[in-house]
Structures are given as structure tokens and as C-alpha cells.
Amino acid sequence: MSRYTFEPMPSTLENELIEIYEREVEKLIESESRYQSDLGAAEVSTVVQAFRFMLENGPDKVTVQMLYDMINDSSGD
Amino acid sequence: MRLERIILKSFGCFDRRDFDLSDGVNLIFGPNFSGKSTLVNAIFFTLTGKPIVPKVGLPAMAQSGAASGTAGLIFHNGEQNYQLFRSTQGEVQLRLKEEQGDKWRVLFTGKRSADEDLRKKFHFSYHQLAAATFLREGEIFEFLARQPADRRDVLHALLGIDRLMDVRQRFIDGRRIAKREEKRIQDHQRSMRVTTVKNHREEIERVEAELKHLESQYESLSDSGTETGDTALIAELRQAHERFQKEIDGLIQERASTLRGFTDVNHLRTSIKEIEAATASAGGLDKQRDKLIQGVGSLNSQVQTLTAECETLRQLIDSDHGHCPTCHQPVQQKVIAGILKEKESARATSQKELDAQQKALDEQTANINALRGLRQRHQLMQGKVEQLEQIEKRLTKLQREFDGVASRLGALQPPPAPQTGVRSDAAADPVQVAEQRRQLKYRIDSLRRRLVGLNKEEAVLAHKLQELQRTQGQADQILRTRLSFELACEGIDKTIASLQHTILQPAEKEIQRWLERMDLTRFSQIDLKSQHLLPSLNVEGVERNLLLLSGSEKMMLYLCFKAALSEALGALGFFVFDDPTLHLDPDRRGAMIDFIQQLAEEHQVIVTSNDPEVRAGLPDAHLIETVPENGSS
Known part of the structure; x- marks a missing residue:
């Protein structure tokens, strides 16, 4: 854990960060064969959504179980 | 963001003072102990809620003898004017100037919870202000004395990487749950492995065929039985x-x-x-x-x-x-x-x-x-x-x-058989027929029981197969879940790398640009990443870092670094430098004044100094003069 207290990120930077993240995730799914075979656009969307949810609410408010349910439910669709 | 006025009440050495600020350069000029640094601290404290000098308690910032002090700012952001006040007891109040008239409307009042709204509203963070906007006295020496791990923490905080690491940790925890669940499902699948499905089906078909045949035989024996049929x-x-x-x-x-x-x-x-x-x-x-x-x-x-x-x-x-x-x-x-x-x-x-x-x-x-x-x-x-x-x-x-x-x-007893004609064996001996029927019945019952057992086993197997299919669905789902978590984690690693690249590379170019504007062309190939924010550069073909430069070069490069970093992180529109020319020789002092003037072409710059040469070098600056004890402007 960082010794610095958590500070909410300014929303413009946050949006920029989410864009970067989405771009990186898309690049990964296109380049990595292990993701290509089993994951699709729906999973990418869920992962980015989970990332955004974590950034907006902060890790302290989002439990691992919430995160797991969010991604697992999407994987079952 | 443009700062318009500093408002102090029982803060530092000031009883109740307002200091107007203007665009361009604002020079806070005065001798030692006249309150120059207090003004820098007041701006920092008003915006962040923390003192600019670490490890100073909030109550210590209040005027000596006062129960509480207040610092405030009037600033322009976007198209709006705001008043922001903060007491040394931690209370915050933000006001918005009404479009009609001179009235101020309170947007929120509170303590810690108000800071989040404040930061989100004006898009700045403590680390951004501390690292890229403000220069406090003696800061460069503290920066140079920092351990690499500390600088890395600063870099992470500045770029929001520490937050990303926390998010990553959550994804890792999620992946751990997914792995555990995946193992559980795999174990379950192994325990249900079915190998004899085909044999059962074949056996059932064989028994059914035999049963049909025997039942047919049994029926035919019944038809050829005695007249009484008993x-x-x-x-x-x-x-x-x-x-x-x-x-x-x-x-x-x-x-x-x-x-x-x-x-x-x-x-x-x-x-x-x-x-x-x-x-x-x-x-x-x-x-x-x-x-x-x-x-x-x-x-x-x-x-x-x-x-x-x-x-x-x-x-x-x-x-x-x-x-x-x-x-x-x-x-x-x-x-x-x-x-x-x-x-x-x-x-x-x-x-x-x-x-x-x-x-x-x-x-x-x-x-x-x-x-x-x-x-x-x-x-x-x-x-x-x-x-x-x-x-x-x-x-x-x-x-x-x-x-x-x-x-x-x-x-x-059947009537005596006719003396002529051919009789079947069964007709010839009803007891023998009965015995045959009894044996057939026994065999049929046995086969029926076997068939019931096989059908039961078949039903169990069918259920197992169904369960296997269902479990396979679960396994596929959990595989996608685990891979999603791995993708999420790897995505964060890539994002961190990309973020560093996205922010630090433009910052490096911006430093290079500033150095060229200041004719410091012997510095080239600036690198902020390899030593976690500590600028590393090529000096006439030799790799050096900030530590190894002369004192004046250090300060020049450090301010260029701040300006560049501020630009890369999203410039707030102002800089506050507390005595940036301290320890500089006359030539470097002149270069620093040039730097401040160039910076002021695009940003509001607030500088403190007690050096008359600086005052002389910035003739167009908005002057705020401070004097010991009863400061005045």
C-alpha cells in the first residue's frame, strides 16, 4: 500500500485514464491468443466497466466479491 | 485557474489581511520574517487543506495566541468566480459569486468530505500542487535527498498509479477467487467422470430384446395350454x-x-x-x-x-x-x-x-x-x-x-386325448407346459428386474451427464472470469506503463524545450522514468542526473522540471515559487528571472524574494511588499 492517502482523481484525468485502460485492454485481446479464444467484446466491456467502477468508488468501497460477481455474471451471459 | 486575492485572518503572522493578485508575475517582496512564505503556505493550505511544509500541525499555522486561523482565496475558474476559505480547525467553505450582483452563494461547507468535491470540481490533487505547481523553500534539497522508493511513491501518487495498484490488487484478489472456483469445478468434474454410458445402453437394448423374445414365448405357451387353462x-x-x-x-x-x-x-x-x-x-x-x-x-x-x-x-x-x-x-x-x-x-x-x-x-x-x-x-x-x-x-x-x-x-384333469391326430408337447403334458411357463416366468421376472435396475442406472448416468454438461458450462464461465481478471490485471500493468510514457515523455520534451529557451543546450536526452522522477540527462555526452549538477543548474533544471510536469499533468494555470533565486549567482539569477517572465507569458506566477535584483529584474510584476510584524501591500 502506498504511504500516501488515497485521493480521488480529477474526473478529466480519470476519463483519460479509463480511455488509456480500454485501449490497452483492447490491444491485449487482439495480440494475446489466450484471450482471443475465450474472451470477446462483452468481456472487454465488463472489464473496463469494472475498472471504471473501481476508480469512481475507490477500492475501499468495492469489495472483491462485488468485483468477482460483476465479472463472473457477465462471463455467464 | 487564476488566483485573484489571498484573504487571511489570524493566519501566520497576519491578523487580518487581504492581498490582491494579478495575471502575469506577482512578486511578494520583503525581508526575512515578513510573512512571504506564510502567503505561499496560505495558498497551498487553502487549496489542499495541508501545510506546504510537511509535519506541521494545522493549529500551528494560526496566528500566535489565536484559537484558530483562516486562509482564503478568491479565484477565477472557467467562467466563474469562487471564494474558498479554510480554517486551521479543518473547516472548508466554497462560495460561488452570483452572476447578478456581488452576492456569494455557499456551495458547500464541511470538513474532510468537502475536499473530495473540491478536488473533483477543480481538477487538482495534493500531489500535483506539491510536485508541479509550488516550490517551497529548501524543497529541491529534500527532493534530491529522497530515496528512489520514495520518489517512485511520489511518481505513483502523481500519476495516480498508486490508485491503479490498489485497483490491480482487487483484480488479483478476484482472480484468486476465480482460480479457487475453477479448481473446485475441475475436481467436481473429475469426480463425475463417466466411462460406461455406452455399455449400459447396449446392455439395456440386449435385455429388452431378450425380454421381448421370452414374453412372446410365454404368450405362445399360454395359447397352447389346457382347455381350462389351469x-x-x-x-x-x-x-x-x-x-x-x-x-x-x-x-x-x-x-x-x-x-x-x-x-x-x-x-x-x-x-x-x-x-x-x-x-x-x-x-x-x-x-x-x-x-x-x-x-x-x-x-x-x-x-x-x-x-x-x-x-x-x-x-x-x-x-x-x-x-x-x-x-x-x-x-x-x-x-x-x-x-x-x-x-x-x-x-x-x-x-x-x-x-x-x-x-x-x-x-x-x-x-x-x-x-x-x-x-x-x-x-x-x-x-x-x-x-x-x-x-x-x-x-x-x-x-x-x-x-x-x-x-x-x-x-x-383334461379329458382323455383323442386317439388320432398330432398333439404338441405342451398339449400332451400340461404339467410340463406349466413347468416351462414357470421357468419362463421366472426368467422374465428376472430380466424385468434387471431392466429396471439398468434403467435406474441409466437415469443416474443421464443425470450425471446433465450435471457434467452443466458443470462444463460453469467451467467455461469461470475460465472466462479468470481470463477476464487476468486481462484486467495485465491491462493495468500496460496502463501504468502507458501512463508513465504518456505523461513523462511529453514532460521530458517540455523540459528540453525550456532548457533550449534558456540557452541551456548542453543538457540533452532528458529521462524522468529510469530514476523515478529524478531528472537524468546527457551533459555533453556524459550521462548525469540532477544530483551531479551545480547548485544553480539544479534549481534551473528543477523549475523546468516542475513547469514541464505541470504541463504534462494538465496545467492549473498558476505557479507559486518561494524564493527561487536563493543561492543563485547573478548570471543564473538573470536566467531564472527570464524563466519566470517566459512562464508568466502563459501562466500566473507568484514569486517571493528578498533580492532587490529580482525586484529590479521584474519591473512589470505586481508587487506585494511585506514587512515584519505588521505586513502591508
Whole structure:
């Protein structure tokens, strides 16, 4: 854990960060064969959504179980 | 964001003061202890809620003797004017100037919770202000003294990487759950592995075919059965008939054995009556024998006594002296001879009587023994009679049942077969048909039970297969979940790398641009990443970092670094430098003044100094003069 207290990120930077993240995730799914075979656009969307949810609410408010349910439910669709 | 006024109340060395600020350069000028750094601290504190110098408590920022101090800013952001106040007790209030008139509307008042709204509203963070917007006195030396890990933490905080690391950790935890779940499902799948599905299906088909065949046979046997169609009953009755016959034969044999020596039971009963009569008439035999025994005993004593007396008398007669050997009296021979004769006569009579009595006793004893034998025989015969009566009863009952079976059998027996024509085997022998049918029925029942068992097992297998398919679905889902978590984690790693690249690379270029504007072209190839924000650069072909430069070069490069970093992170529109020319030689001081003026072309710059050359070098700056104790502008 960082010794610095958590500070909410300014929303413009946050949006920029989410864009970067989405771009990186898309690049990964296109380049990595292990993701290509089993994951699709729906999973990418869920992962980015989970990332955004974590950034907006902060890790302290989002439990691992919430995160797991969010991604697992999407994987079952 | 453009700062317009600093408002202080009981803050630092100030009682109640307002300081107007303008665009471009604002020079806070005054001697030591006049409150220049307090103004820098007031701006920082108002925006972040923290003192610019670490480890200083909030109450310490209030004016000496005051319970609380307040610092405030009026600033312009976007198209709006705001007032932001913060007390050393941690209270925050943000006001917005109404479009009509001079009224201020309170947007929020609070403590810690207000900071989040504040930061989100104006898009700045503590680390951004501390690292890129403000220069506090002595900061460069602290920066250079930082350990790489500390600088990395600063970099992470500045770029929001620490937050990304926290998010990444959550994704790692999620992946751990997914892995655990994946293992659980795999174990479950292994436990349900089915290998004999095909064999069961084939076995069921085989049994069904055989069953069909046997049922067909059974039906055909039923069609070719007796007229009454009850051959099975006939067979059963015959079996009962045979059983009864055997039992009857056994009883007759037992009866013959019991009657051995007698013609029939009546003969036996007659004999019993005779024995009873004989024993009844011999009732006094025991008493008679007792009397005879007494008589024999008495006579025997009498004979012995007489024999002894005769012997004594003979001895007297045979005596030579003619005297009694006992009393020595003279003995009269003739008298004694007479007595002897009488005695011998009496003895002979008694002996005869004894013999007669003895004979009678022997006869009586024999009679008594014979009577005992008769009584035993009587008991035996009596038992036989009872036994025979039982046998007769059972025989009668068996005979009745036997007759009944025989009668039913007679009624069920098929009519005599025609003498001509061909008969099937079954028609020829209904019992054999019944036996065949019974065997077929047994086989059919057995196969049916086997089929039920196989179908049950098949149902279980089908359920298992269904469960396997369902579990496979779960396994596919959990695989996607785990891969999603791995993608999420790897995405964050890539994002961190990208973020560093996205922010640090433009910052490096921006530093290079500033250095060129300041004619410091001997520095090239700036690198902020390899040493975690500590600028590393190529100085005339030699790799060096900020630590190895001269004091003035350090400060110049450090301010360029701040300006570049601020630009890369999203410039706030203002800079606050506390005495940036400290320790600079005149040439470097001039370069620094140039730098400030160039920076002020695009941003508002607030600078403190007590150096008259700086004041002279910034003639167009908005001047804020401070004096010790009662500061004034």
C-alpha cells in the first residue's frame, strides 16, 4: 500500500485514464491468443466497466466479491 | 485557474489581511520574517487543506495566541468566480459569486468530505500542487535527498498509479477467487467422470430384446395350454396330492409299528382291560407277602431255637458222668431222651411249616413282580393307544384333504386325448407346459428386474451427464472470469506503463524545450522514468542526473522540471515559487528571472524574494511588499 492517502482523481484525468485502460485492454485481446479464444467484446466491456467502477468508488468501497460477481455474471451471459 | 486575492485572518503572522493578485508575475517582496512564505503556505493550505511544509500541525499555522486561523482565496475558474476559505480547525467553505450582483452563494461547507468535491470540481490533487505547481523553500534539497522508493511513491501518487495498484490488487484478489472456483469445478468434474454410458445402453437394448423374445414365448405357451387353462393349478394339486400320499403312507407305517404284537387297536384295548382286571384283583398281594415274611422269620427263629435245644439235650445224653456239666446234678437219661424226642418232633413240624411258608413267600414275590410288569405294560399300551388315536386323527384329516385334492384334480384333469391326430408337447403334458411357463416366468421376472435396475442406472448416468454438461458450462464461465481478471490485471500493468510514457515523455520534451529557451543546450536526452522522477540527462555526452549538477543548474533544471510536469499533468494555470533565486549567482539569477517572465507569458506566477535584483529584474510584476510584524501591500 502506498504511504500516501488515497485521493480521488480529477474526473478529466480519470476519463483519460479509463480511455488509456480500454485501449490497452483492447490491444491485449487482439495480440494475446489466450484471450482471443475465450474472451470477446462483452468481456472487454465488463472489464473496463469494472475498472471504471473501481476508480469512481475507490477500492475501499468495492469489495472483491462485488468485483468477482460483476465479472463472473457477465462471463455467464 | 487564476488566483485573484489571498484573504487571511489570524493566519501566520497576519491578523487580518487581504492581498490582491494579478495575471502575469506577482512578486511578494520583503525581508526575512515578513510573512512571504506564510502567503505561499496560505495558498497551498487553502487549496489542499495541508501545510506546504510537511509535519506541521494545522493549529500551528494560526496566528500566535489565536484559537484558530483562516486562509482564503478568491479565484477565477472557467467562467466563474469562487471564494474558498479554510480554517486551521479543518473547516472548508466554497462560495460561488452570483452572476447578478456581488452576492456569494455557499456551495458547500464541511470538513474532510468537502475536499473530495473540491478536488473533483477543480481538477487538482495534493500531489500535483506539491510536485508541479509550488516550490517551497529548501524543497529541491529534500527532493534530491529522497530515496528512489520514495520518489517512485511520489511518481505513483502523481500519476495516480498508486490508485491503479490498489485497483490491480482487487483484480488479483478476484482472480484468486476465480482460480479457487475453477479448481473446485475441475475436481467436481473429475469426480463425475463417466466411462460406461455406452455399455449400459447396449446392455439395456440386449435385455429388452431378450425380454421381448421370452414374453412372446410365454404368450405362445399360454395359447397352447389346457382347455381350462389351469395347468399350473393341476401341477400344484398334483404336488399336494403326492405330498399327502407320502404323509399318509408314513402315518400308516407308524401305526403298524405302534400296533406291533396286536391285531388292531381294539385288541390292544382288550389287553389293557385284562391287565387292569388282573391288577385290580391283586390288590392285597403286598400285605400277604409282608405277613408271609413275618411268618417265615418267626418260624425260622423257632426252628433254630429247637435245633439248639435238641443239640443241648443230645450232649447231655452223650455225657459220660451222668451229671449236668452246669449244675452237676445227676441226669436222668430217659427223661432227657423223652424231652429230646418231643423237641425234635416240634422242630420237624416247625421246619415243615417254615418250608411251606417259604414256598408261599416265593410264589407271592413272583406274583408281585409279575404285577409290576403288567402295570408297566399297561402304561406302555396306554401310550400306544393315545399315539394311535393321534395317528388316526391325522390320518382322517389327511385323508380328507387328500380326497379333496384328488377330487379337484379329477375335475381339472383334461379329458382323455383323442386317439388320432398330432398333439404338441405342451398339449400332451400340461404339467410340463406349466413347468416351462414357470421357468419362463421366472426368467422374465428376472430380466424385468434387471431392466429396471439398468434403467435406474441409466437415469443416474443421464443425470450425471446433465450435471457434467452443466458443470462444463460453469467451467467455461469461470475460465472466462479468470481470463477476464487476468486481462484486467495485465491491462493495468500496460496502463501504468502507458501512463508513465504518456505523461513523462511529453514532460521530458517540455523540459528540453525550456532548457533550449534558456540557452541551456548542453543538457540533452532528458529521462524522468529510469530514476523515478529524478531528472537524468546527457551533459555533453556524459550521462548525469540532477544530483551531479551545480547548485544553480539544479534549481534551473528543477523549475523546468516542475513547469514541464505541470504541463504534462494538465496545467492549473498558476505557479507559486518561494524564493527561487536563493543561492543563485547573478548570471543564473538573470536566467531564472527570464524563466519566470517566459512562464508568466502563459501562466500566473507568484514569486517571493528578498533580492532587490529580482525586484529590479521584474519591473512589470505586481508587487506585494511585506514587512515584519505588521505586513502591508
